[in-house]
Amino acid sequence: MARSLIITKSFTQKNKTMKKTITAIFLFSAVLLSAQNNTNEVQKKMFKANLLLTPGLEYEIGVSKNATLDFRVGTGLAYVKSNNEEDYGIFLTFEGAYRHYYNFERRARKGKNTSGNSANYIALTTFFANGDPIIGNLDVDVDYIGQVGPVWGFQRTYNSGFNLGLELGLGYTFDNDDSFVAPIVGFRLGWAFGK
Numbered sequence: 001m002a003r004s005l006i007i008t009k010s011f012t013q014k015n016k017t018m019k020k021t022i023t024a025i026f027l028f029s030a031v032l033l034s035a036q037n038n039t040n041e042v043q044k045k046m047f048k049a050n051l052l053l054t055p056g057l058e059y060e061i062g063v064s065k066n067a068t069l070d071f072r073v074g075t076g077l078a079y080v081k082s083n084n085e086e087d088y089g090i091f092l093t094f095e096g097a098y099r100h101y102y103n104f105e106r107r108a109r110k111g112k113n114t115s116g117n118s119a120n121y122i123a124l125t126t127f128f129a130n131g132d133p134i135i136g137n138l139d140v141d142v143d144y145i146g147q148v149g150p151v152w153g154f155q156r157t158y159n160s161g162f163n164l165g166l167e168l169g170l171g172y173t174f175d176n177d178d179s180f181v182a183p184i185v186g187f188r189l190g191w192a193f194g195k
Contacts, residue, residue, distance in 0.1 A: 040104045041065040042117050048163055050074060050190035056093070058188075060117065066104065068117065070097045076129055078138055089133030089140070097125040099153075116157025116192050123151050125167065125184065131175070142175035151184050163192040 042065065048058040056074015063069055072095040079088045101119040108114050127147040131140050149171025157163045167186035173179065 040108055040114070042068050042101055042104075043115070046116060046157075047193045048188075048190055049193070050163075050188045052189040053077075053187060054093075058190075060099075066101045068099045068101070070099055070123075071095070075134075076127075078133070078136075080138060087136070087138040089136035089138030091129040091133050093127060093129045095125065095127050097123045097151075099123040113156075113158070116155075116161075116163065118156045120152070120154045123153060123167070125149065125151050125169070125171070125186075127171075127184075142177060145173065145175045147171040147173045147182065147184065149184050151186070153186070157192045161191045161193065162189075164189050 042062040043060070044062045046060045048060065050056045050058060050072075054075050054077060056072050058070065058072040058074070060068045060070045072093070074093050074095070076091045076093040077088065078091065079086070081087075099121040100123065101117060101121045103120045104114050107119055112118075125148070129145050131142040131144050133140070149169050151167040151169030151171075153165060153167035155163065155165040165186070165188045167184060169184040171182060171184045173182040
């Protein structure tokens with residue numbers, strides 16, 4: 001009877017030790033994973049290849065804890081339907097933006113991913129395009145078109161590297177003949193590297 005009690009006590013102590021060890025390993029792993037996937041500041045450097053919808057290359061560089069400069073060389077699509085005629089053009093575009101990310105802490109508190117600048121932002125964005133399409137039949141009477149304006153946007157980068165983003169705003173649009181106010185809509189799908 002005494003031996004049985006000793007075995008039970010020994011087993012119970014080993015079981016408690018094992019539970020503490022497993023709990024410690026689990027907590028340590030959770031902290032490591034959290035540190036790898038969540039941060040309360042922007043990535044210092046991030047290269048993105050936007051392959052779907054409007055292909056292009058993008059480079060985002062951190063300039064402070066919550067701000068980045070974003071540069072993109074890519075393509076843009078224009079579609080015009082008038083008088084039962086449909087015309088389209090794919091244009092070479094150049095974009096730049098100053099982004100201020102504002103909800104890293106709230107996303108981290110909720111246990112959501114913040115790596116790869118996965119957060120919401122407000123930005124001042126610029127856009128320039130050549131007046132002649134590289135593909136398509138859209139005939140434009142301008143040499144260039146540009147746009148500057150504020151936007152609200154969000155970006156999400158997943159562990160696989162898949163990256164998506166959306167921007168909405170209103171901008172001052174100009175070309176060599178005219179200027180006007182127009183909406184800003186940007187949607188990107190691609191992959192991020194260096195996150």
